Amino acid sequence: MSDSPAIAQGAVAEAGDSHHGEHPAYQRHHFETVDQQFDATNFAMWLFLLTEVMFFGGLFTAYLIYRNWYYPAFVAASHQLNVMWGTLNTGVLITSSFTMAMGVWCAELRKKSGLVLCLVLTFILGLGFLGIKTIEYHEKWEKHHIPGLHYSLKSFLDPASDPEIYAEYHDKPMALDMARHTELYFFLYFAMTGMHALHMIIGIGILGFMIFRAQAGAYTTGHVTFVENFGLYWHFVDIIWIFLFPLLYLISRHA
Amino acid sequence: MSATIVTLPDQSTARIPKTNFLTKENGLLSWLLTGDHKRIAILYLISITFFFFIGGALAGLIRLELLTPQSDLMATDTYNKVFTMHGVIMIFLFLVPSVPATLGNFFIPMMIGAKDLALPKINLLSWYLYVVGGILVIYTMVAGGVDTGWTFTTPLSTHYINTNVMSTGMAVFIAGFSSIFTGLNFIVTLHKMRCPGMTWFRLPLFCWAHYAASILMVLGTPVLAIAIVLLALERTVGIGVFDPTKGGDPLLFQHLFWFYSHPAVYIMILPGMGVISETISTFSRKRVFGYTAVAFSSVAIAVFGFFVWAHHMFIMGISNYAVLVFSLLTMLVAVPSAIKIFNWTFTLYKGSITFETPMLYSFGFMGLFTIGGMTGVFLGTSGTDIHLTETYFIVAHFHFVMVGGMLMAFLAGIHFWWPKMTGRMYPEKISQMAAVITFVGFNLTFFPQFILGTLGMPRRYAAYPPEFQVLNVFSTAGATILGVGYLLPVLYLTWSLKYGEIAGNNPWQATGLEWTTQSPPLTENFLVTPIMDHEAYDYEWLEAQQAKEVTSVG
Amino acid sequence: MSEQSQHAEHEHHIVSPRVYLTIVLALLLGTGITVWASFIDLGPWNPVIALAIACTKAVLVVLFFMHVKYSSKLTKLTIVSGIFIFLALISMTLADYMSRAWGRW
Numbered sequence: 001m002s003d004s005p006a007i008a009q010g011a012v013a014e015a016g017d018s019h020h021g022e023h024p025a026y027q028r029h030h031f032e033t034v035d036q037q038f039d040a041t042n043f044a045m046w047l048f049l050l051t052e053v054m055f056f057g058g059l060f061t062a063y064l065i066y067r068n069w070y071y072p073a074f075v076a077a078s079h080q081l082n083v084m085w086g087t088l089n090t091g092v093l094i095t096s097s098f099t100m101a102m103g104v105w106c107a108e109l110r111k112k113s114g115l116v117l118c119l120v121l122t123f124i125l126g127l128g129f130l131g132i133k134t135i136e137y138h139e140k141w142e143k144h145h146i147p148g149l150h151y152s153l154k155s156f157l158d159p160a161s162d163p164e165i166y167a168e169y170h171d172k173p174m175a176l177d178m179a180r181h182t183e184l185y186f187f188l189y190f191a192m193t194g195m196h197a198l199h200m201i202i203g204i205g206i207l208g209f210m211i212f213r214a215q216a217g218a219y220t221t222g223h224v225t226f227v228e229n230f231g232l233y234w235h236f237v238d239i240i241w242i243f244l245f246p247l248l249y250l251i252s253r254h255a
Numbered sequence: 256m257s258a259t260i261v262t263l264p265d266q267s268t269a270r271i272p273k274t275n276f277l278t279k280e281n282g283l284l285s286w287l288l289t290g291d292h293k294r295i296a297i298l299y300l301i302s303i304t305f306f307f308f309i310g311g312a313l314a315g316l317i318r319l320e321l322l323t324p325q326s327d328l329m330a331t332d333t334y335n336k337v338f339t340m341h342g343v344i345m346i347f348l349f350l351v352p353s354v355p356a357t358l359g360n361f362f363i364p365m366m367i368g369a370k371d372l373a374l375p376k377i378n379l380l381s382w383y384l385y386v387v388g389g390i391l392v393i394y395t396m397v398a399g400g401v402d403t404g405w406t407f408t409t410p411l412s413t414h415y416i417n418t419n420v421m422s423t424g425m426a427v428f429i430a431g432f433s434s435i436f437t438g439l440n441f442i443v444t445l446h447k448m449r450c451p452g453m454t455w456f457r458l459p460l461f462c463w464a465h466y467a468a469s470i471l472m473v474l475g476t477p478v479l480a481i482a483i484v485l486l487a488l489e490r491t492v493g494i495g496v497f498d499p500t501k502g503g504d505p506l507l508f509q510h511l512f513w514f515y516s517h518p519a520v521y522i523m524i525l526p527g528m529g530v531i532s533e534t535i536s537t538f539s540r541k542r543v544f545g546y547t548a549v550a551f552s553s554v555a556i557a558v559f560g561f562f563v564w565a566h567h568m569f570i571m572g573i574s575n576y577a578v579l580v581f582s583l584l585t586m587l588v589a590v591p592s593a594i595k596i597f598n599w600t601f602t603l604y605k606g607s608i609t610f611e612t613p614m615l616y617s618f619g620f621m622g623l624f625t626i627g628g629m630t631g632v633f634l635g636t637s638g639t640d641i642h643l644t645e646t647y648f649i650v651a652h653f654h655f656v657m658v659g660g661m662l663m664a665f666l667a668g669i670h671f672w673w674p675k676m677t678g679r680m681y682p683e684k685i686s687q688m689a690a691v692i693t694f695v696g697f698n699l700t701f702f703p704q705f706i707l708g709t710l711g712m713p714r715r716y717a718a719y720p721p722e723f724q725v726l727n728v729f730s731t732a733g734a735t736i737l738g739v740g741y742l743l744p745v746l747y748l749t750w751s752l753k754y755g756e757i758a759g760n761n762p763w764q765a766t767g768l769e770w771t772t773q774s775p776p777l778t779e780n781f782l783v784t785p786i787m788d789h790e791a792y793d794y795e796w797l798e799a800q801q802a803k804e805v806t807s808v809g
Numbered sequence: 810m811s812e813q814s815q816h817a818e819h820e821h822h823i824v825s826p827r828v829y830l831t832i833v834l835a836l837l838l839g840t841g842i843t844v845w846a847s848f849i850d851l852g853p854w855n856p857v858i859a860l861a862i863a864c865t866k867a868v869l870v871v872l873f874f875m876h877v878k879y880s881s882k883l884t885k886l887t888i889v890s891g892i893f894i895f896l897a898l899i900s901m902t903l904a905d906y907m908s909r910a911w912g913r914w
Contacts, residue, residue, distance in 0.1 A: 030371035030448075032784070039881075040373040040447040046884055047439045050891035051477045057895045058481030058511045061902050062496060068906065070502055083844065090840050098833035101824075101874045108823050148492040181502035187494035191485070228876075235874045239867045245840075246859035250847035254855070446883060474894045510902045561897055565905065575913060577905040 026223045038225050045229040049236045052199075056240055059195065063188050063247060070181035072174065076156050077185035078251035079169045080145060082136065086249040089132045090241065096125035097238040100231050107227040110220040115227070119211045122234070126204045133197055140186070147187040153179045189248055196244060199237050206230060258609050260540070260764050263680065269757035271678040275775040290375030291778055296361035297676070298382050303349050303357065304745065306389055310344035313337050315738060318700075318731040324724050326717035334717035335402035336418065340395070342405030343423060347430045348389055350661055351519065354526035355437055355472075356381070358668045359465045361676060363441060365769035365776065366459050368450025368785040373443040374436075381436040388430030395422045404715060406512065409497040409505040413489040420490060424483045431476045431483075434522070438472025441465050450768075452787035456550070459767050459791055460543055463550040464529025467557035471518040471525075475561070479515035482508055509568050517564040521556050523657060524624075527664030528553065528595055531617050534667050535599045537765040538614035539606025542792035545598040552591035559588040569640050578637045585635030592628055596621060611763075612683065615690040616667035623659025623697065627652055630705065645715075648708025654701045663693070666744060673748065674762045678774040679755030685747050693740030699733025766797050822879035832873045839866045 024034060031037040067074045103118030143162075144152030155162045156179040159171040174182075210230065213219065219227045263269070276293045286294055316337050320328040329337070360378065364371050372378050395401055401423045403412040412420050445458070445466050486508060488494045495501030497508045536543045543549055565573055565581040573581075599621060608614070630652045633639045643649065674680050703726040708714075712723045719727070761770040768785055769776075789796040843862045847855060872878040877885060 028375075029779075030369065030373075030375065036447060040443050043447060043883065043887070044374055044377075044439060044443045046887050047442055047473055050887065051435055051439070051473055053477075053891050053895050054474055054898070055477035055481050057898050058478050058485070061511070061899050062485070062507055064899060064903055065504070065507060065906050066502070068903075073502075083847075087840060087844050091837060094833060094836045094840065097836075097870060097874055098829055101829045102826060105823065105826060105829070147494040177502075180500075183495050184502050187488070187496055191488065191494070195484075232875055235870050238874075239870050242836075242866045242870070243860075243863050246843055246847070246856075246863050250843065250855075250859055252855065253847040254850040470890075474891065478898065504906075506905075507902075510905070514898055514902075561894055562901065565901075573905045574908040574911065576908040576911065580901075580904070 024221075024223070026221070034223075041225050041229060042232075045232050049232060052236060056192070056195065059188065059192050060243075060247075063192070066181070066184045066188065067247075067251070070178065070184065073156070073178050073181035074185050075252040076159070076171050076174060076179075077145075077182040077189075078249065079165050079171060079253075080140075080143070080155060080162075081189070081249050082139070083249055083253065085132050085136050086245055089129050090245045092125050092129045092132070093238050093241050096122045096129070097235050099125065100234045104224065104228050104231045107214075107219045107224040110222070112214065112217055112220045115219060116211060116214045119207060119214055123204060123207045123211065126200055126207065130197060130200060130204070133193065137190075140190075145186050146190065147183045151183050151186070153182070156182050192244055192248065196237065196240050199240070203230075203234055203237055206233075259611060259683075260538070260609050261611065261680070261683075261762050262759075262764055263756055263762055264759040266756055269759060271757060271775070272773045274777065275678070275773065276778045277775055279778045288379070290371065290379060292360050292364055292372045292375065292378055293676070293776065293778075295378050295382050296357050299352060299356040299360065299385070302382070302386060302389065303352055306344050306348040306392075307741075308745075310341055310349055311738065311741065313341035313344065315734065317341060318734040320717055321719070321727045322724075322731050324719050324721045329717070331717045332402060333400075335404075335715070336400030338715060339402050339404050340392070340400055343401075343427065344392060345657075346405060346519070346523075347427050348385070348392060350523040350657060351430075351434055352385060352437070353523075353661070353665045354530060354668055355441070355465060355468060355522075356385070356433075358461075358530065358665075358672060359441060359526055360437070362672065362769050363444060363462055363465060364448065365772065365780050366462055366767055367445065367448060367453050368768050368781060368787065369444065369448040370779050370781070372440045373448055374440050377436050378440055381433045381440070384429050384433035384436070388426045388428075388433060391422050391426035391429065395419045395426065398422065406516070407483075407486060407508075409486070409489070409508040410499070413486060413497050413505075413508075421487055424487055428480055428483045431480050434472050435476045438469035438476075438522075441469040442473065445469075450785050450787060454787075456547065457787055457789075457791050458550075459529075460532035460546065460549050460553070461526075461529035463553045464525045464527075464532070467553040468522045468525040470554075470557045471522045471560060475515045475518035475522070478511055479519075482511035482515070485511070506568070506572055509571060510565070513564040513567045514561075517567065518557075518560045520653075520656070521560040523661050524664075525553055525556060527620070527661040527668075530664045530668035530671070531599060531620055533765070533767070534613040534617045534671050535602050535621075536792045537671070537763050538611060538617070539603050539608050540764075540794055541602055541606040542790075542794065543598065544601035544604075545594075546791065549595055549598050552594045555591040556588065559584065559591065563588050563635075566635050566637075566640070569637050570644055582635055582637040582640075586632070589628065589632055589635070596625055596628075610687070611670075612681070612686040612690050613667040613671040615687055615694075616663045616670065619690065619694045619697075620660055620663045620667065623655050623663065623694075627655025627657075627660055630655065643708055645713060646708035647704040647712045647714055650714050651701050651704035651708055654704070659697050659701070666690070666693070669744070669748070671763070672769075673751070674758030675769060675772075675774050675776070677752055677755070678758055679751045680758045680762060681744075681751040681755055682747055685743065689740055689743035689747070692736060692743070696733050696736030696738075696740050700730050700737050701733070703727070703729045703733075764797065764801075766792050766794060822876070824873060824876060824879065828873055832869050835869060836866050 027034050027037055031040070099118045099121040103115050103122060106114035106118055140146055143155060144150050145155070156174045157176070158173055159166050210219070210227065276291055286298065289295060316329070317334070320326070320334055326334060360372070398419050401418045401420055403416055403418070403420060407420065407424070445462055449458070485496050489497050496503045497505045499505065532543050532549060563581055563585045565577055566585045569578050630648070634643055634649065634652060670681065670686060707723055707726050710723065712719050758774050760772065760774055763770070768787070771785070772780060839862050843859050846858050851858065871888065877888065
């Protein structure tokens with residue numbers, strides 16, 4: 001094998017030899033420096049988030065098309081959602097983003113107990129979000145607004161049968177074909193919030209794991225990669241909700 | 256044909272290096288839990304070859320059925336299942352991972368002077384996802400197949416068919432994530448793991464091609480994923496998204512499906528083009544003409560490739576204005592591909608050309624891809640597309656680019672890098688013969704299909720009017736020859752593992768960092784991080800190196 | 810080394826809790842304004858305002874919670890390209906749907 005041109009030219013291969021004592025335990029062997037490892041994994045997480053953007057993108061496309069085509073149906077269907085729960089959930093999720101960002105800060109400053117507290121708060125807020133979602137989904141189940149075999153058009157053909165909502169919006173009874181299109185709204189509602197909730201569940205699962213590891217001091221050694229990258233994921237899930245909330249809950253709320 | 260650049264070490268004294276990535280660890284678990292990109296590449300190679308032959312067998316069944324105008328070999332429903340599984344397997348389980356997951360995985364880290372890809376565990380996960388996808392496809396076949404065509408067109412696939420759409424959809428969904436993670440890994444690696452001195456414009460064009468394909472993998476495949484999720488929901492729950500009776504639009508599925516599947520064809524071809532850049536350069540002893548143009552055209556293909564998907568939907572009911580816009584954009588996307596063909600041709604001009612097997616496959620690529628690509632222009636022109644779409648013209652077009660183009664490039668790459676991966680040379684004469692057989696067989700199989708298409712024979716039909724039989728018989732005859740051409744490499748490459756000549760580090764006198772290492776390489780690729788101080792395809796540098804090289808001791 | 814020399818060390822740009830607090834309050838305020846505005850009849854502007862506020866909130870989360878303001882050009886470029894393709898998907902698909910209503914020619 002011919003000599004490396006580097007040696008021929010007198011240059012020095014930077015950290016080319018693997019002196020195991022020189023790099024921290026959490027540095028993987030194929031990386032030259034810790035910075036390279038952090039950079040690479042951070043970039044990888046961003047690319048993964050891009051795939052998530054495109055994944056949700058298909059749903060947003062479907063939403064925009066059908067909202068455009070069936071606006072009255074979407075308006076009436078959107079009235080069936082409870083703005084209070086939706087706003088509360090938005091607040092909960094935004095606050096959880098704050099606690100997550102604070103968690104990353106604690107990890108960067110190596111404050112173990114602060115990190116654990118922030119992660120636990122994020123965890124609880126995440127569960128709170130899911131709890132509220134469960135309440136909302138249950139309500140939809142009761143009213144037969146879940147698309148599929150048992151979907152009911154009653155609330156739209158005869159809005160007065162829903163006294164609370166009718167009192168606020170006074171929707172007129174809809175024609176049958178437009179009423180059928182409300183099922184599309186609810187499919188989008190469940191698909192988009194469901195997909196979002198699935199991502200939340202995965203995130204909360206990982207948070208649970210992280211709380212244990214944080215308590216063991218794994219993230220306060222200067223190795224913040226995992227917490228930082230999870231933070232990116234969590235903020236992304238928050239951003240999805242930031243868009244879902246006005247698109248699904250606030251279609252036409254003015255009287 | 257006697258001139259050759261192959262330079263092998265003295266066979267009486269040469270040995271495969273004792274320590275290499277294959278011998279480093281032993282045992283099944285060392286393979287199944289490996290992080291070594293080279294081992295993962297070999298795992299992929301074995302898996303995709305397995306699925307290639309299943310897909311090939313299905314192709315054989317198709318051509319056998321089409322020998323006669325009647326649907327006499329199998330029922331029409333069965334025929335539908337055969338061509339669907341052929342498409343699904345060949346596209347998702349063979350072509351999409353072919354070059355990236357095998358050659359890309361193996362060589363990108365070596366070409367940039369790195370020890371491994373950026374995310375080795377994700378790389379292994381990619382392979383496992385591929386295997387799960389493959390198992391689901393096998394399950395589908397055993398459970399009775401699916402007959403919607405690989406395009407799963409709605410509302411057929413959602414409302415009118417009761418074959419295994421769900422399991423196939425799941426298989427494709429999972430295999431899609433395999434592809435996403437591979438692409439993600441490549442992008443991170445190319446950005447963050449290049450050795451000192453390896454600037455973007457010193458990278459081999461193979462890396463540029465994979466970079467472009469990876470962008471497509473990362474940004475396009477998730478849309479396929481959501482399309483399949485919606486398809487599954489429509490089929491099971493009946494949500495109405497693609498159901499006209501509930502106000503849904505079946506075309507929405509097609510928009511989402513083709514938003515991925517058009518970039519998918521570029522995902523398939525770009526890595527092959529990367530291989531061709533390497534082989535054309537090596538076997539003309541000349542740097543690739545217009546390096547920058549080839550590099551940028553790869554990225555341009557990737558970018559433009561996102562904007563043309565509806566040319567698969569010209570007759571499906573999209574608006575005329577959309578047809579106009581997408582047709583125009585399709586014309587644009589042909590330009591970067593043409594630029595590459597021109598540049599490779601100019602690379603050959605005044606080069607010192609030799610005709611080793613990888614070069615034969617590369618010549619095959621250039622001719623057949625050009626034909627395939629040009630027929631794509633007929634299809635991109637909406638006026639002619641109305642007549643040619645859903646006929647055998649389309650079948651011929653995509654087989655020319657995918658089989659005449661991509662598969663030939665894959666074989667070129669396998670032969671080119673075989674000595675590096677295994678340390679052994681394959682037998683040259685038989686491999687050249689196999690390349691020629693493949694070329695002849697391919698043309699006999701698929702050229703008649705262009706004629707059949709213009710004459711009006713529809714695709715995806717088991718029975719056809721009797722006047723089309725002669726051309727179909729030619730096509731089937733060609734397919735038999737093609738089958739021989741594809742079987743031979745499996746046989747002699749396997750043979751070469753034990754009996755092939757020892758290759759040494761650089762049997763082709765190629766440039767590129769991977770050729771500076773032993774064959775097969777060490778697990779960590781390089782003992783010392785290389786420093787790149789010369790441009791890509793610098794044959795003068797290589798000559799100077801070899802002049803200084805010590806070839807014997809004492 | 811590829812790009813470590815160019816980009817600023819990530820650990821050194823530690824965003825302070827004060828910034829986070831300001832941002833979260835801005836986000837909550839934005840949410841409140843969105844809900845309040847939705848109850849007022851602004852005709853076609855309702856969705857526009859709602860989306861504009863949502864976009865602003867998203868930008869704040871990306872820049873500050875996700876540290877993009879202090880990240881490398883590569884990160885910024887990556888995000889922009891992702892959004893670009895996302896917008897291409899939506900706009901080109903919608904263009905088909907909306908132009909169907911324009912009739913044959």
